[in-house]
Amino acid sequence: MSDHHPPLRSYGRLKTRTIKPRQAALLETLLPGLRPPAGPFDPRALMPGAAEVWLEIGFGGGEHMAAQAARHPGALIIGAEPFQNGVASALRHIDEAQLTNVRVLDGDARELMANLPDASLERIFVLFPDPWPKARHNKRRIVQAETVAEFARLLKPGGALRFASDVAHYVDWALAKIGANPAFRWTADQAADWRVPPSDHITTRYEEKRLGDCAPVFLDFVRSAP
Ligand SMILES: C[S@@+](CC[C@H](N)C(=O)[O-])C[C@H]1O[C@@H](n2cnc3c(N)ncnc32)[C@H](O)[C@@H]1O
Numbered sequence: 192m193s194d195h196h197p198p199l200r201s202y203g204r205l206k207t208r209t210i211k212p213r214q215a216a217l218l219e220t221l222l223p224g225l226r227p228p229a230g231p232f233d234p235r236a237l238m239p240g241a242a243e244v245w246l247e248i249g250f251g252g253g254e255h256m257a258a259q260a261a262r263h264p265g266a267l268i269i270g271a272e273p274f275q276n277g278v279a280s281a282l283r284h285i286d287e288a289q290l291t292n293v294r295v296l297d298g299d300a301r302e303l304m305a306n307l308p309d310a311s312l313e314r315i316f317v318l319f320p321d322p323w324p325k326a327r328h329n330k331r332r333i334v335q336a337e338t339v340a341e342f343a344r345l346l347k348p349g350g351a352l353r354f355a356s357d358v359a360h361y362v363d364w365a366l367a368k369i370g371a372n373p374a375f376r377w378t379a380d381q382a383a384d385w386r387v388p389p390s391d392h393i394t395t396r397y398e399e400k401r402l403g404d405c406a407p408v409f410l411d412f413v414r415s416a417p
Pocket residue numbers: 201202203248249250251252271272273274277298299300301318319320321322333395396397398
């Protein structure tokens with residue numbers, strides 16, 4: 192028997208509401224040109240001259256991804272999100288702002304990461320990931336030792352990983368899983384460093400809903416030199 196199993200599903204429903212006609216049209220017209228290649232690829236080839244390449248895992252409605260892309264036109268931002276309504280909403284933001292520095296995988300970020308070369312990213316965002324609060328579901332959380340090892344492989348030395356959550360158990364979990372990997376150094380010196388949104392943060396839709404059991408916590412890590 193093979194030792195390789197597909198990863199457990201880390202996301203909820205793929206589609207909820209009917210997608211509005213304009214957004215449905217963007218799924219047909221805009222998305223195909225934004226999808227990264229299906230096999231291994233060099234992200235810099237997607238935007239020659241890109242100063243940096245960033246990855247956002249589970250971008251939800253895409254508000255953060257689009258706003259960061261608008262603020263940082265020299266950075267290529269690749270987002271992965273399997274939830275179709277979210278992808279459609281992100282396409283609307285990309286279209287309205289005429290962003291040329293965003294690429295979108297309508298699928299599992301773990302597949303995308305597996306196709307990226309070592310040390311190819313400057314930043315990774317994991318913002319308000321699905322909490323999977325029941326103990327028997329914790330193994331579905333996107334932050335696992337294996338994904339943290341992928342983050343370490345993909346980030347350049349000095350690269351940054353941001354995790355945010357308003358679920359206290361997930362915050363502790365992320366600190367333990369990411370902290371267990373010697374490639375990462377947590378940058379916090381004082382409580383304000385995790386309690387106050389970082390100055391470059393853009394509030395996400397899920398964050399605004401305040402569905403968790405604690406105030407939003409922001410954990411910034413730096414990828415140390417190997
Ligand atoms: C709770 S929502 C938060 C969305 C957004 N980051 C925000 O803060 O508004 C988590 C999102 O992560 C997505 N997700 C879960 N597993 C994923 C995976 N393996 N790859 C990419 N996205 C994933 C889900 O579909 C969901 O939209």
